[in-house]
Amino acid sequence: MKIGIFDSGLGGLIILRDIVKKLPQYDYIYLGDNARTPYGNRSQEVIYKFTQQAVDFLFKQGCELIIIACNTASAKALRKIQQEWLPKNYPERRVLGVIRPVVEEAVKVAKKKIGVIGTKGTIASEAYIKEIQKLNPRLEVIQKATPLLVSLVEEGWQKHDVAKKILRIYLKSLKAAKIDTLILGCTHYPILYKEIQGMTGKRAKVLNSGEIVADSLSDYLKRHSEIENKLDKNSKCQFLVTDISEHYEKLGRDWFGPEIKFEKINLD
Ligand code: DGL
DSSP states (O other), rough: EEEEESSSTTTHHHHHHHHHHOOTTSSSEEEEESOOOOOTSSHHHHHHHHHHHHHHHHHHTTTEEEEEHHHHHHHHHHHHIIIHHHHOOOTEEEEEHHHHHHHHHOOOOOSSSEEEOOOOOHHTTTHHHHHHHHOHHHHHHHEEEHHHHHHHHTTTOSSSSHHHHHHHHHHHHHHHOOSEEEEEESTTGGGGGGHHHHHHHHEEEOOOHHHOOOHHHHHHHOOOHHHHSSOOOOEEEEEEEEEOHHHHHHHHHHHHHHTOOOOOOOOO
């Protein structure tokens, strides 16, 4: 059995890279729904439908456990999948998201105020606020939707002057609020880690979501030997996408590595 990693597009490769670095022994299937990306501005109903199709597909490919690397899908579809769909369809298997592990780390390091940036969908869902308040209601959370950052990263413009200008505008309210911790609530944002940390300054610790998700998966597998025992250990990665083009192949090489080879599948 394999570990499935699902994302609305290719940004999840940035998270997968950290997972494979930490846990190279397992077999992974990455599924990127890049024909229908971005999910960030879509309704909950559509995000749920797309996510459920992807999860079903990955289970049929032999995944024992699926990580939803997409923050928007974790915010808007994960709970319903875990509580309603999974018990009816695959009661023995597991689907995990990226919000909970990052929030657990944030709550550990934060002093008073946590900033969260993400797509419009993630921010509107208030999923990070709800999770943080469950663990520590005394922490204040200041959010900001930063939708242009996905396009900037996909264009490879992280070092461009435009990136600095956009970040300055987006991060202004978080800096003014004197946040001490910042959550990068979107698959693509770790690519801008240095630029964001440079702008927030020493006062705010920027959390690296990829590393946190990888550490949390490692810990989860240690605690769940009944799942870990079923996992294949041939260090193989398969990359499934819903669209292939030169642009996507370049993103795959830049974000995961030169050896990446996509296979096209259909989710409809
Ligand atoms: N993967 C999405 C996320 O992490 C970003 C791209 C999209 O909007 O689909 O929220």
